[in-house]
Structure formats: C-alpha cells, structure tokens
Amino acid sequence: MEDRNKLAFGRKNYLLMLATIGALMLGFILMSLDTETYGFGFLGLTLGPLLLVIGFALGFFAILVKDKPAE
Template sequence: MAKDKSYGSATLTREEPAKKASAPVSPIAKPAPLRASTTEAARRDTSATLPFGRQNYVLMLIGIAAILAGFFIMSLDKEEFGFGFLGLTLGPLVVMSGFVIEFFAILTRPKA
C-alpha cells in the first residue's frame, strides 16, 4: 500500500520517515535541570511584604472621607441648581483635596 518515491538515489516509503524520526530512548534519563531557588526565608519575606503600609491605608481612608464630605457639602447647597458658595466653591475644593490626599497615600513609601 505504501508508494515508493524516488528522491535522488534513495528510495523512501511512507513508513520509513516515521521509523527514522523515532530516536532510541536511553534507559537512564536525566531529570530536567531545576531553576535556582531562593531560600525559604527570602521567599517568605517577599511574599509577606505588602505594597502599602499602615500609614498608606490611613491616608487612603482620610482621602475617601474627604471626598465623601465634599460631595455631602455640595448637596447641602440651598441655591437653585447648586450655584451657591457650597456647591461651586467649598464642596469642589474639599473633593479635590481628598483626591490629592489619595495621590499622596498611593505614592508614599511604607515605613519598614
């Protein structure tokens, strides 16, 4: 059933390339080389460190509170469409200060 194909001087059948492709397997196989691993203490230290410290989280909570307070102040304005001092000046300033606090909370480095 296999057809002979002539390539130059060698004659191959369809089964022969499959036979040639299988290499003999050695009885003693070497295990794959392992990656260089770090010590357990160093591995624990890197996994235990958090990206933010206590000071960062406290500043984040203060920033969120300032943002919420700013929106609450804007809602207290009794002028039509919020065009009074509370809705146009004080509330947005408090909200912006909350976002500035959040910015610094994210960018400050945690104390070791």
C-alpha cells in the same frame, strides 16, 4: 527568599486612604446640601469642589508615599 506575607502598602498609606475617602465623602455631601438653585451657592461651587480636589490630591499622595519598613 522574598517575603510573601508583606502587604503592598504600610499602615501610613492605609490611614491616608481612609482620610481620602472621608474628604471625598464630605465634599460630595457638602455639594448636595447646597440650597441655591442648581447648586450655584458657596457649598456647591466653592467648598465642596475644593474638598474634592484636596481629597484626590491626598489619594495620590497616599499611593505614592513610602512607608518605613518594619524591622
């Protein structure tokens, strides 16, 4: 009989998803802090979007990674 209490993801997946949310929040905050006109400074064009790409890649990795089953 199958185990009905087993969660879809393991602890590792949830921790990576929290890191994903943190990276995405930091990326959007950094883009909003840019003081250049229309956000054309370093924070708005380089660092913020780079953190967003890293955050989304980490999110896909967090979904796809297989956690070791607890014994």
